[in-house]
Amino acid sequence: MSEFTNKKQNRVNALARFAHEMMVTTDKGKLVRENEKLISQVIPSEVITLFDVLVNEHQNQNYPELKTATNKILHLFHAPLMAYPAIKPAEDSFLDLLIRNNTAMENLLKSMKKAVKNMNQNPDDQETRQQLKVKLGRLRLFDQHYQIKENVLFPALETHWTDFHCVQLMWSYHDDIRRQMKDLDAALNEPEFDLKKTNKLLGDLFFNLFAIRFREEHILFPHILETIPQEAIHQMLIDSQEIGFPYVSPEKPESVSTPVFTDGTTVNLGTGQLRAEQIIGIFNHLPVDITYVDEYDTVRFFSTPKKRIFPRTKAILGRQVHNCHPPESVHIVEEIVSAFRKGEKDQASFWINFKSEKILIQYFAMRNEQGAYQGVIEVTQEIGDLQNLNGEKRLLDWSSE
Known part of the structure; x- marks a missing residue:
């Protein structure tokens, strides 16, 4: 096993050197000819590890440049990857x-x-x-x-x-x-x-x-x-299936597990006592998406209102928050978390146009009674209707809603 691991590491190191030279050389043809055997034997696992190396080297740097380079590299890898004897996934998997x-x-x-x-x-x-x-x-x-x-x-x-x-x-x-x-x-x-x-x-x-x-x-x-x-x-x-496939779906959809409640024991919240299903119901009936990330930057909870704005699945639970955002915007999240942790800020707000709706995204620092940082609460809300409010409405008039 160690011999196999060493062989793969040696090939990945050689591929990384080749990739680095591809990004700077003015004679790409010569470089390709010199590495023809290396290129012709490339397999998927090596590409996965190679790109892991390249992405780690370009953290918070020029992603467009990296994408241009990897496009050229993958063009060279096209033939051996097409020829690779891949396992075929089971039908309907x-x-x-x-x-x-x-x-x-x-x-x-x-x-x-x-x-x-x-x-x-x-x-x-x-x-x-x-x-x-x-x-x-x-x-x-x-x-x-x-x-x-x-x-x-x-x-x-x-x-x-x-x-x-x-x-x-x-x-x-x-x-x-x-x-x-x-x-x-x-x-x-x-x-x-x-x-x-x-x-x-x-x-x-x-x-x-x-x-x-x-x-x-x-x-x-x-x-x-x-x-x-x-x-x-x-x-x-x-x-x-919490998100749904775009065109082709499973013939017999798997059921999504429902919450398991306690035996009716209530939780003392200081301002009242609620059963687990009541707490879940309150979160899920609020017209906002709520996500909680703990003090260790780990996603611990999200609400499931009837209309979600951004998709969430249980797969994100236990995930590091910096892995939950695309690379071009993750630095913003990291800046917010850092400022919250240091006590420099307590709130950050953004608003965007998304699918013909106006979306307000707010981050709130969560702290205990002693002021110690305990994580971040993200609240997302569609505010188009709120922006259109004028004057006052003091009487109940459901016919206008």
Whole structure:
């Protein structure tokens, strides 16, 4: 076993040297020729560890530069990864469903190509543009696929792998795709239609969607099947149903476990005594999403209101908070937590436009009676209706609501 581990480490070290030289050399062709044997023998597990090394080296640095470099490296690895004899996931299993949703996504992209061709032949054709908008609307549902990865798959990888940081790079691509879809939707709705800009957005979007699919099915999923127990993979299927698959779902959905209550014993909260089911009911009937991260930066609790704003699954419980955010924004969370821990601040607020809604996101430092830091409470709320309030309403009038 140690011989195998040493061999892999030696190859990863060689691949890392190759990757570093690829980022700076002016003669990439010569470098590739000199490392032809190294490249031709690459396997998924080596790529996972290599990208873990590269991501760790680029923490809080230039992610666009890293993504450009890894795109070029993976292009060189394409042939050996395609040829790798990967284990096939069982039918209707978690990974099988992710693959089938990838196929549905690709079929949707293929159906868009005819509309794109017609748009380029006649840019003023409103009907063609409307067809593209409808198809884009359906394509945007594919975000559920990425939500499942971020909220179910990635937490599991953090549990089972030591070299899991490659997922941060993939999450960054997810955010690129979301941004490109949003920008494309805006471009298709502009009164002064810009064909060149729209084609650029379409090209970038198609490239990233296909690239992520390749990385999932020829790097990530094969290594998962080789390293993670089947029962853990099956648990991901159960957890993922709190989010839902975008296009292809399990024929017989797994039931999501319900809370287990105590025998009716109440908890003394100082200002009243409540049973466990009452406490849960209060949290889940508030029109806000609540997440609690303890003093050790570990996610310990989240509420489940009828309408969640951002997805949460039980897979995030016990997860380090800095792993719960994409790499481009995680430094903001770390800055907030640091300021709260030092006692410099007690609150931070942000508001964003999200899916046609105005969202208020607030972080509150939690402290005990002696003022010692005990963690962070995140509260997320849709405030569009609150922004529209005018005057006063002193009488009950349900007919106006």
